[in-house]
Amino acid sequence: MTGHPELATGTPLLQVQDVRAGYFAGQDILTCVDLEVRRGEIVCVIGPNGAGKSTVFKAVYGLVPVRSGRVLCDGRDITNIAPQDALRTAGITIVPQLRSVFAQMTVHENLEMGMVTERDKQRVRERIDYVYGLFPRLAERSKQQAGTMSGGEQRMLEIGRALMYEPNLVLMDEPSAGLAPKVTRQIFQVIRRLNQQIGLTVLMIEQNARQGLEASHRGYVIEMGRIAHHGQARDLLGDPEVRRAFLGAR
């Protein structure tokens, strides 16, 4: 990927500093995680199963207690924030790994739900039109029940719904999970397009390391609860060690 946004200027949007976190004291899943996401960047976290990828998200989102270290958003300390405040005050939204559309609601209602705490109806309508502009496919299907759409379309709806609040940062937990390879490519194209079109900042976790890194500016490799490698996505894709471990190269 070419053209790196805001190289090393200003405060990063999200900073995770020396975070140690886990569900139970003494059994920390993350032992020392340092990472940052700058505005307008797509950052991908890869690593083997059980390394703690999802826990990084949960620590940012307040779903797992952070025992030491700090999480900063826009320079403000949001360590152990309550999940509902992560959305409201820090502007962080999440696209979870499991299907999360409201299956028996229409596409339109699903988008409305993305802004459920907003009372101003006019503003909700404007945001829905905005999302329809980004995803013409969703506009075509606005009256359709979300559960009857294909897996890829449902994923797009989830991403569209996450954009309703004008988030500063979108966390995506394995956007490719459960999708056919062809659809996976489309989803990564959508993420890159949104990044270029509206400067969307994304932190994602990917099992599919190659495609995840190819769609990203920078990447982190997490192993045994700590960051093992990090750097430009391009460099990680070329790193022999990373290639051997995660990209299926011999």
Added chain:
Amino acid sequence: MSYFAQALINGVALGGMYTILVLGFSVIWGVMGVINLAHGEFVMVGAYLAWMASDFWDVDPFVSAPVVFCVMVLFGYLVQRLLVNRIINRSSLVSLLVMFGVSIILQSVMKVSFSADFRLANTDLDGAWRLADRLTIPVTRFWVLVVAVGVTVALSLFLGRSRLGKSIRAAAQNREAARIVGVDIDKVYAVTFALCIGLTGVAGALISPLLAVQPFQGPPLTLKAFAITAMAGLGSVRGALGGAMVLGLVEAMLALYVDRIGTNLAVVASFVLLVAALVLRPQGIFKGLRHVDATST
């Protein structure tokens, strides 16, 4: 012919009564996954409130119904905060047992307070309208039907159009996703439970001139609500209306066409319908808020 027409009228009237009886049960199950085994007892408490208003102050149940609604909303809110809220995340067996306990407590409290004597509230909307020879419309049941349809439409609009109603549906369909988009699940559950218990109390008030008000009238009502809900689709408002009408008509026809024991087959009918529906269409005849699934909490 006129017998058939009369049975049809009776069936629809009965269906109206079942509709208002089942709505609260159905929505609580559909949204919260709680099978409210104390449903019939909440009906009974509502019926006692209306009977008291009628007996002590001579207030018609159709007039006291809004007050009963408010009192029961408050009561429902307290039960939700003190009990249901603590067990909502446990297995459905726990909530089943807790609500069973609530039903026994309510029965006992009412028996100690009011004895087991049968009571009836008085309403001015009684008697029958004569349409033709041997063809009448029972007045009280007619107005119950009118209120039932009105409540069904209002609830349907609330769930379909309002922001809070949509949040309730969202929480029913996918609780985690609802949490992610910022729905306050605790609030949704409190509102749902309180509102549904309020409606259930209104049902009790409306049937207080029709069915004997007594501490042990609840269980058969809970069973009917269960049968209609599982048959029609959990939390489906239109389904509650449709299922209640089906059951009302089947019972009225049984009473007409089966000699002697026809009226006693009513309870059997609801369970035959339930079993048939579960075998043939386990997702409910109408689309509900969620599927019947014994393993979900």
